Amino acid sequence: MRRLALPAVLSAALAASAIALAGVPAGAQAAPPPRPGELDVLFVGAHPDDEAGGLSTYGQWNEFDGARVGVLTVTRGEGGGNAVGTEEGPPLGLLRENEERRAVGRAGVGDVHYLDKVDFYYTVSAPLADEAWGHDESLAKVVRLVRQTRPKVIVTMEPAPLPGQHGHHQQAARLATEAYFAAADAGRFPDQTGRERLRPWSTGRLFHTGGASGPTGRACAKDFTATTQAAPTYGVWTGRASARNGGKSWAQVEREAQRTYVSQGWGGFADVPADPERLGCDYFTQIHSRVPYTLGDTEPTAMLEGALRPAKGGLPLGTEFFLTTEAFGVNAGRAFTVTAHARSQRPLPGGKAALSVPSGWTVTGSGDLGTIGSRERTATFTVKPPAGTPNGRVRLAGTLTTARGSGQTATPVEVRPGVTGAQEPLPRVADFDAWAGKTGVPALSGRMKRVLTLASGKSRQIRVDLANTTGSAQEGTVSAGLPAGFGADAPSKPYRLAAGAKGSVTFTVTNTDASLPTSNQGGAGGDYDFTVTTTSASGTDTQKGGLELVPVAELPKAPTAPVVDGKEEPGEYPGPELDLSRVWEGTACDSAADCSATGKVTWTGDALHVLVEVRDDKRGTVLGADDCKRHWRTDAVEITVDPRGDSENTSTTFKTGVFPGMADGRPCFERDADQHQGPGEQTAPGMRVASTVNAPYDGYVIETSIPFAALPSAVDPARMGLNIFVYDSDTQDKVGQTRIGWSTWGGVQGDPYRWGLVSLPGHTPPPGMPGTPEPPVLPADAAASAGSPESIIQAARTGIPLAAGPAAPPSRTARIAGRPAVSGGAVTFRLAATGPGTAYAHVWDGRLLGTRKIAVTRAGTRTVTVPGASGVLAVAFEAKGGGTASSVARLSG
The missing domain is CATH 2.60.40.1190 (Immunoglobulin-like)
Known part of the structure; x- marks a missing residue:
């Protein structure tokens, strides 16, 4: 296996901090944070390097605002390529862990956690990743880590199945989003709040990466174009100079960090422009917030407001303020309710919520909250968009004022016609939209263009899904406005729906001009766009669809x-x-x-x-x-x-x-x-x-x-x-x-x-061939945290158990006892156990020098010898019945 080399300074720092926790003198070292392992910001990704595009932002928060930023990576990337060697499987995973730790270290990120899930291959299917990783177990791990590290802000990847978006990225973001809600709910994973004695934790704000494009220069933080106007979007300029990196722009520092991922072929990435005005922004879109913030803020720390930094209006940290709506989809001319929620760790007298809505909309409700304390106070408003309100997403803004300050929040709603008609979605899109609604983030749904493939010169059926959102029966027609070269079996089709009912109509669509270009050479970016128009007594709904011709x-x-x-x-x-x-x-x-x-x-x-x-x-x-x-x-x-x-x-x-x-x-x-x-x-x-x-x-x-x-x-x-x-x-x-x-x-x-x-005209399948595919055989051999000296050292330093799992109970644990002895190119140490399990001992000095697996069948102390004579002895213990313990000792001699 390739030796995993770390810079000597980083190796020494990790070893020193770990040994201090193990009770072994380590000489001069940096003072530990007040609560080891606690974070201000947690990034959740699927593979080592997924955080790389945001390191400029995380580094700025760390350098200029003192934010403690950590990373949770679901896998170690065993399924990726290797441009520097022949390692694959777990050895490649450990190689990529080493790259990730060195890369994020340039941004001041010291803690990287792993779920130890397998990186099985590139797929665009989140459900397949969910199946391979095990949803409930994976979510429990993410929730546990959130409760252990108590981040004020979580940043994750884009969860939607946008074209080309890796299914692992989607699923990592889904897990982060679900954990954001579940970690705050004492009823979710009660063993954690009971037996493990973890407290529920309410993270203040949740973001996903991306969601905008903009110019270069510092104006990119305010002049960008967001993909949605309903959700707050933020830009953090990458041209800001880093004093601790010799005045380099943070974009330059990020690029140097990205080159650390050499196994993925990133070592040859070109330099970024030296002129800061030629550098753009990292963009992030808010998924949810529990805390007050300032709408329209463009400062680099705007995403931290209310969670890590007090709201600009003076509300203290620990204040919660957010809005919920009766439904995400609303109708013009039909009233719905909006509820303001407020809570505070310290009393806030004179609380009053106010709601800001688009011109012409009406709002009724007092908004009085009284004194806001540790128990949630609510105020309910009745909101009515006028008849004729254009369809689309709208942001509703809330303001909380108290005798001790004020703050803002916002939530989106979508104005919909009484009857909607949309081209049937791809299965992955239907799955995602259902997940978004069930999880409580419906604004994430409906962002994927509805596309279907059609064989060149052939026909297929296309279903239009209908929904009556009114309180009365509706009827009308559905028509498909197809582009040139396409035809349908009828120009329009009738429908009738009961109040609140769903239904569908189906068209047979034919590519009548087989000379049209196929694949990404056809239409606009590969899509032949068309419109679905649905009429009803309550109005007309027009939605876009797309056909993609395949050869x-x-x-x-x-x-x-x-x-x-x-x-x-x-x-x-x-x-x-x-x-x-x-x-x-x-x-x-x-x-x-x-x-x-x-x-x-x-x-x-x-x-x-x-x-x-x-x-x-x-x-x-x-x-x-x-x-x-x-x-x-x-x-x-x-x-x-x-x-x-x-x-x-x-x-x-x-x-x-x-x-x-x-x-x-x-x-x-x-x-x-x-x-x-x-x-x-x-x-x-x-x-x-x-x-x-x-x-x-x-x-x-x-x-x-x-x-x-x-x-x-x-x-x-x-x-x-x-x-x-x-x-x-x-x-x-x-x-x-x-x-x-x-x-x-x-x-x-x-x-x-x-x-x-x-x-294949005339083909007859060979006898015995199944009519449906056999279940897939997916790789299952993932790199384990117990096999990673770097993860063990971190766990010993922070007290956060390996792989987002529980700690081994005192009755079933094992640790290094006393000082190890070095002789003849090997390390001998005593392992003190209070119960059965398996220990993994590693000698590491920035390179893996030796390793040994020890079966522990009963309590007691035993002597163990491991090859290697310098650096750190790192021992992980996996208790029988669950839970881990980590200990380390510096080697001398």
Whole structure:
């Protein structure tokens, strides 16, 4: 395993702080915080490096405002690539942990916690991540860590399934959002508030990253364009100079930190502009707030107001003030209620809430709250938007005034017509919108454009979902305003809905012009937009939808099976030649000679046969024969098959990456991010691959035969999903530059619904093939905190148990006893145990020098020897029945 090197200063600081907690003299060291492990700001992400885009902001808060910022990372990124070695699985996870700790340390972040969940592969499906990680256990861990670290502000990732958004990122943000609410509720995870003696904790404010774009220069904090006007959005300028970093801009410091993630190919990131006025902002959007703040504040600390810094109006820290509404969706001309909630740790006499609404709206209600104390006080208002109010999202603002100060808050509502009609959502969008409503953040829903794919020149049914939000029956028509080149079975269709009822109408839509460009070359950014118009007695609703054309092909059966030899013989591949030269990610090709490709696909009774011819002017890294994995790092071809053409995510598909030649001169193949990942010979038995690499080099040919029996299920001969991608790298640093393919959109490798569709006329599936895919085989071997000296040292320093788990009970724990002895290149120490469990001992000096696993069957003290003679002895103990303990000791001699 690669040794994990840390700068000597950081290594010494971590060791010193840990040893101080272990009761061993450590010499001069920085004074610990008043409450070790407690945080002001907690970032929640899925992988090491997810926090990297906000390090400028977190570093500023730490340097200029003294904020203690920590990170919670769900996985250690075992499923990512490795541009610096051959480690994968847990060893890669520990390597990436080391990178993350060094990177965030540049922003003054000292604590990084992990949930020890597996990073299984890139997917755009949050439900798949939820299934793999275990929702209840993962949420319990996040809630426990929030209760242990007591952050005033939580920042997380974008939780919505926006195009290309990693499903792990989505799920990490969902967990952070759910934990924000659950951690404050004593009824959630009662074992934590009972047996573990943790107190409920109400974090003041919750944000997700992104949500705006803006200019460069310091004006980016106030002149940006937000994606939603209803939620407060903030910009933090990255051009601010850092005194503790020699006057560099925080954008420069962030870039230096990002280069620490070398395993992910970030070491070569270009410099940011030296002129601060050419630097932009980090943007954040508020998901929820419990505390008062100043609307429209553009200062760098605006997101901390009310939670970490007192409200500008003078309300003391510990004051809560927020609004709730009877419903998120409201109707013009129909009244609804808004409730103001207030509470304070110190008495605030003369409390009064006021509500600010758009011009023409009416508000009734006194807003009197009296003296605000530790018990929540509420005031209810009746709000009525006038008839004819335009549909859309509106911000309602609240003001709290007391004898000791004032503050503001806001909440959004969405004005909706009496009857709404919307194109059916993708399953992941429907799932997210349902989650947002159930979790109490409905404003997060409805932000994803409704899109559906349609095979070029073909037809499909499109459902329009209807909802009557009025108190009376409604009827009317639904029409689909389709763009040129598309038609429907009827211009409009009638409906009738009872009061408060839901329903639908369905159109059969046809692409009448098969010459229209497909994939991301069609329409606007790949979307052929249309409108859904729904009429009713209460008004008209118009909503946008989008159709995405995917390419199609008919694949004739080969008269005889092609010879898998890396070259095409006449007549081997009947049928069309597929254009694989469309760019879907990365830098555009300079010319066809730089990167372009064609493909041919045919089939026989037992296999698919694929031939891909690639033009390429410069060969990327030739990997070692033992490094046949992570095909996106260099020149390679990826072939994806969705047997039934209906997979929601790639866990029910077949995906293989094929390298044209390794260091031994032979091609190789593997499976990745699909129903069963791993070496090709093990996961796709019977699959054969051959290649020809041109000399002098100007490209290569890959030919393969994929047995139908290797697919997750039987093929639907009328509708099989297929895609072919080509990864092009012109460097020797294991980093790709360009991705081209047949059916192309950003993130399309994780989007089976956007793959091309093919038919295999006359195909009969082999006997015994299942009609539905077998359950996916997902990697489960994650790096564990008990195996990480750095995590153990942090746990000993902070008192926060490993992996956001509980502490080992006193009756079942084990720790280092006395001073270890160093002799003959090894460390000998006494391990004192009060009960059974497993201990993991590591010797670490910025490198992992030795490790040993010790089974503890009963209470007592035993002598243990571990290889290594310098640095720190770090011991983690996992108690039988649950809970961990961490101890460390500095080594001498």
